[in-house]
Amino acid sequence: MSSSHSFREAMSHYPTGVTVVATYYQGRAVGITANSFASVSLEPPLVLWSVAREADRAxxxxxxxxxxxxxxxxxxxxxxxxxxxxxxxxPGRWSENAQGFPVIDGASVVLDCRQYAVYPGGDHDIIVGEVMGISQTDGRGALSFYKSEYGKLG
Known part of the structure; x- marks a missing residue:
């Protein structure tokens, strides 16, 4: 296998959507940008994302x-x-939804999730969440990430 740098460069050629995962931790609303997001299952509705074990908010x-x-x-x-x-x-860009989750204001879709499982994945942990609620806003397009740059879809 080649270096982690060349692997990262190769993976940058795969365009992804951009999400912010948010929770309350030690009395604060904490968030992290994640493009390592995917749907897993329809029954039950499951999604996954990953966080680097060394991340300050892991x-x-x-x-x-x-x-x-x-x-x-x-x-x-x-x-x-x-x-x-x-x-x-x-500050000023998020609120708490009716279910008590911190969410980004104006996001196209918000999924309320309950932790379902965590799996080791190299230097990351893969977090699987069961979707407990969904809210959607108008279709204002999506933010994307490709070759280490943000883009706009729709």
């Missing part, structure tokens, strides 16, 4: 039993970058 999501996943719309690049760089959610 414990928040590994210990949390519930979290939200916000699909960012094409105008939310700033939020994606903020949540990639900062542990707390961006």
């Amino acid at each position: 414990a928040a999501f590994l210990e949390s039993k519930s979290y939200s996943i916000s699909f960012l719309n094409k105008e939310q690049e700033g939020i994606a970058q903020y949540c990639a760089d900062n542990e707390d959610l961006p």
Whole structure:
């Protein structure tokens, strides 16, 4: 196998959507940008995403039993970058939904999830969540990530 750098470069050629996963941890709303997201199952409805074990917020999501996943719309690049760089959610850009989850305001879709399973995956942990609720807004397109740059779809 080639180096991790060449693997990362190769994987950058696969376009993905951009999500922010958010939870409450130690009394704070914590978020992380994730493009390692996929659906897993329809019955029960399951999704997965992964977090680097060395990430400063890994414990928040590994210990949390519930979290939200916000699909960012094409105008939310700033939020994606903020949540990639900062542990707390961006001030004034999130709220708590009716089910008590911290969510990104204006996201195209929000999934309310309950932790279903965690699996080791190399230097990451794969977190599988059962979708307990779904909310959608208008179709404002999607934020994408390709070759280490944000893009806009729709």
